[in-house]
Amino acid sequence: MAGPLNVESANGYSAEGSNGRRWKKVVDFTEAKVQIWFAVPMVLCNVFYFSITLISVMFAGHLGDVELAASTLANSWAIVSGFAFMTGLSGALETLCGQGFGAKMYNKLGIYLQASCIISFFFSIIISIIWVFTEPILVFLHQDPEISRIAALYMKHLIPGLFAYGFLQNILIFLQTQSIVLPLVVLSIIPLGIHFGIVYSLVNKTSLGFKGAAMAASISIWISFLSLAILDFWAFEILVFLAGLMPNPEITTSLMAICVNTVDIADMITYGLSAAVSTRVSNELGAGNPNRAKHATTVTLKLSVLVSLAIVLTKFLKILDERSIMADGGVASPFFRNDADKIAFAVHGAFHSSGFFLTAVGLDALADNVIDSKSTNKVGIDNWNQFEDHYAFVYANPLKGCSKVLVKCLVINGKLLVNALARGSSQPVHLEIDIRNYVQENVAGYDLDVYKNFDELMSSLHREIISELYGSSNNPSWVDFGGILQP
Numbered sequence: 001m002a003g004p005l006n007v008e009s010a011n012g013y014s015a016e017g018s019n020g021r022r023w024k025k026v027v028d029f030t031e032a033k034v035q036i037w038f039a040v041p042m043v044l045c046n047v048f049y050f051s052i053t054l055i056s057v058m059f060a061g062h063l064g065d066v067e068l069a070a071s072t073l074a075n076s077w078a079i080v081s082g083f084a085f086m087t088g089l090s091g092a093l094e095t096l097c098g099q100g101f102g103a104k105m106y107n108k109l110g111i112y113l114q115a116s117c118i119i120s121f122f123f124s125i126i127i128s129i130i131w132v133f134t135e136p137i138l139v140f141l142h143q144d145p146e147i148s149r150i151a152a153l154y155m156k157h158l159i160p161g162l163f164a165y166g167f168l169q170n171i172l173i174f175l176q177t178q179s180i181v182l183p184l185v186v187l188s189i190i191p192l193g194i195h196f197g198i199v200y201s202l203v204n205k206t207s208l209g210f211k212g213a214a215m216a217a218s219i220s221i222w223i224s225f226l227s228l229a230i231l232d233f234w235a236f237e238i239l240v241f242l243a244g245l246m247p248n249p250e251i252t253t254s255l256m257a258i259c260v261n262t263v264d265i266a267d268m269i270t271y272g273l274s275a276a277v278s279t280r281v282s283n284e285l286g287a288g289n290p291n292r293a294k295h296a297t298t299v300t301l302k303l304s305v306l307v308s309l310a311i312v313l314t315k316f317l318k319i320l321d322e323r324s325i326m327a328d329g330g331v332a333s334p335f336f337r338n339d340a341d342k343i344a345f346a347v348h349g350a351f352h353s354s355g356f357f358l359t360a361v362g363l364d365a366l367a368d369n370v371i372d373s374k375s376t377n378k379v380g381i382d383n384w385n386q387f388e389d390h391y392a393f394v395y396a397n398p399l400k401g402c403s404k405v406l407v408k409c410l411v412i413n414g415k416l417l418v419n420a421l422a423r424g425s426s427q428p429v430h431l432e433i434d435i436r437n438y439v440q441e442n443v444a445g446y447d448l449d450v451y452k453n454f455d456e457l458m459s460s461l462h463r464e465i466i467s468e469l470y471g472s473s474n475n476p477s478w479v480d481f482g483g484i485l486q487p
Contacts, residue, residue, distance in 0.1 A: 038179065038181060041181040041182055041184065041185045042176060042181055042184070044185050044188070045172070045181070045184045045185050045188045048185075048188035048189055048191075048192045049168070049188055049191075049192075049221075049224060051192055052191065052192060052195050052217055052220045052221060052224070053075055053078070053079075053083075053158075053161075053217045054075070055192075055195060055196065055199060056071070056075075056195075056199050056213040056214060056216055056217040057071045057072055057075050057213070059199045059200065059203045059204075059213050059216075060154070060203065060210055060213035060214075062203075063203070063209060063210055066146065066147060066150060067150065067210050069144075069147050070147045070148075070150035070151040070153075070154060070210075071151070071154055071210070071213060071214075073138065073143065073147060073148075073151045074134070074151035074152075074154035074155050074158070074214070075154075077134065077138070077151065077155065078131075078155060078158055078162075081127060081130060081131070082127045082131065082162050082165075083162070083165055085123065085127060086120055086123070086124070086162070086165050086166040086169050087169050089116070089119060089120055089123060089166070089169075090116055090120065090166070090169040090170045090172075090173050091173070092116065093112055093113065093116050093170060093173040093174060093177065094173055094176075094177060096108075096112045097109050097112050097113070097173065097174055097177040097178075098177040100112065101177050101178050109174065109177075109178075112174075113170055113171070113174045116170045117166075117167055117170050120166030120167060120169070120170060121163065121166065121167075123166070124162050124163045124166050127162060128159045128162060128163075131155045131156065131158070131159055131162070132156065132159075134148070134151060134152040134155040134156075135148050135149055135151075135152035138151060138152070150210065153210070153211060153214075154210070154211070154213070154214045155214070156214075157211050157214035157215045157218065158214045158217060158218055159218070160218040160222065161214075161217050161218030161219075161220075161221040161222065164218070164221040164222040164224070164225040165221050165225075167225050167229070168221065168224055168225040168228065171225070171228045171229060172184060172228075175228075184228075187224070187227045187228055188224065190227060191220050191221075191223045191224040191227060192220075194220060194223060195216060195217075195220035195223075198216040198219055198220060199212070199213055199216035199217070199220075201216075202215055202216045203216070269307055269311075273300050273303055273304055273307070280293070280296040280300075281293040281296055281297060284296060335385075336385075336450070337385060339435050339436075339439040340389070340411045340416060340435055341385050342435075342438075342439050342450050342451065343409075343416045343433055343435050343438060343439065343457075344384075344385065344391040344409045344416060345384070345385075346438070346451065346454075346457055346458075346461070347391075347393075347407065347409060347416075347418055347461060347465075348381070348384070348393055350458055350461040350462060350465075350466065351393070351395050351405075351407065351466065354462070354466050355397065355398060355399055356395035356396065356397050356405065357378050357395060357396055357398070358378060358379055358380075358381060358393060358394070358395055359373075359375065359376060359377060359378065359379060359394050359395065359396050359404065360373075360379060360392075360393070360394035361379060361380075361381055361382070361383065361384045361392065361393050361394070362383040362384055362385075362386045362387070362391075362392060363383070363386065363392075364379075364394075365392035365393055365394045365406065366392050370394055370404075370406065371394065371404045371405075371406045371421065371423050372404070372423065373404070376396045389410065389411040389412075390408065390409060390410045390411065391408070391409040392406070392407070392408050392409075393406075393407045394406050394407070395407065403422065403423050403424070404422075404423040405420055405421070405422050405423070405469060406420070406421045407419070407420045407465075408420075411435075414434065414435055414436060415432055415433060415434055415435060416432075416433045416435055417430070417431075417432055417433075418430065418431040418432075418433065418461075418465060420465050420466075420469060422469045425469075429464065429465055429468040429469060430464075431460065431461065431464040431465050433457070433460070437452075437453060438451055438452060438453050438454070438456075438457045439451060439452065440452050
């Protein structure tokens with residue numbers, strides 16, 4: 001019996017190969033795969049940036065039907081007359097930077113980017129002027145006068161975001177033409193996440209209301225631009241300035257500056273390694289030794305990993321040591337039975353973070369002449385809340401020759417009455433704390449999440465109690481107290 005026709009032997013190619021060629025005429029799967037891997041991150045990136053203004057519209061819409069209509073109309077007008085225009089202006093970079101990168105004319109890329117940013121800035125000014133006159137334009141287009149008025153208000157607060165959006169589009173295309181896409185996705189998710197907090201705060205927690213939605217969009221677009229441009233260099237320095245706005249700025253600013261300087265020193269180590277490898281690689285390549293250049297890079301990568309592990313391990317051991325000290329000092333994770341326990345423990349935390357250490361607690365702290373005892377042995381905080389409606393602590397102050405302080409707390413009608421008496425003093429100092437003002441409702445745990453207005457509470461305890469005992473004392477720090485509450 002004759003066998004089946006051998007197509008491959010008869011025609012020189014298989015049926016499968018023929019089908020592959022036919023499909024390749026329809027679509028080149030290899031090229032399609034490359035383009036999909038490139039396109040998907042860009043799609044996500046653009047969706048995340050577009051969602052910033054969309055989320056602002058959603059929050060504004062919850063304020064009422066008129067606000068929803070006005071914000072929707074304003075957003076549509078902003079896209080048509082502004083954002084789409086900025087996207088089109090930056091489109092020239094796709095051709096110019098793409099060709100420059102492909103031809104390895106890297107010096108041209110920066111020039112193209114600068115020129116495009118200048119053009120975008122110039123047209124942003126023109127569009128901003130048009131946006132100022134949004135109300136008469138919309139009325140001319142037969143829109144409802146009241147909705148047009150509110151939409152114009154929204155547009156005016158969106159103007160700052162227009163400038164940032166133009167710069168942002170230029171940088172996106174500048175990086176995109178160099179096939180740098182995955183970092184763009186990450187740097188677009190972060191501003192979107194931050195935007196939820198900003199728009200919620202401005203719309204619902206301030207008097208800005210409807211205007212806050214547009215302002216939040218502008219702020220988030222600027223954050224997006226800065227995250228791609230200069231925020232990486234300024235982030236830690238900005239933290240120092242923000243620390244100065246917190247309670248007890250003399251402490252928070254100093255602590256933050258120390259942290260930032262420590263990070264800068266660690267960065268200098270890696271910078272030195274990068275400078276070394278750059279020199280070694282350039283020298284070896286210039287000498288025609290590519291293998292040695294590759295070896296130098298490998299060695300530097302290993303050194304960087306080892307240095308990073310050493311720094312992290314050192315910090316980890318330091319944390320373990322600090323927690324062991326906390327355990328020895330009797331500041332283990334507390335058990336809260338009720339809200340009064342939380343405030344009473346906050347009182348203890350304020351004294352502890354100000355340098356006092358515990359020498360008696362609970363029933364022992366109520367013994368006769370306990371404040372006159374010469375014992376300065378540290379004790380744990382066990383049984384600190386053994387009583388139903390009152391608490392007692394005895395502290396020693398190493399800054400005052402271990403002079404003793406007796407602190408009693410009494411719960412009455414939803415308030416905690418705090419009395420503190422220093423050894424040698426005839427008059428105690430008092431503070432009345434409304435428990436509801438400082439405890440979160442229906443929040444369990446033993447960390448700072450159980451409190452609200454915590455900095456205000458710490459400031460009151462220092463001002464009304466600790467400072468009055470001796471006339472001055474170290475300020476309690478929420479940073480130190482946060483350490484006390486760590487598990």
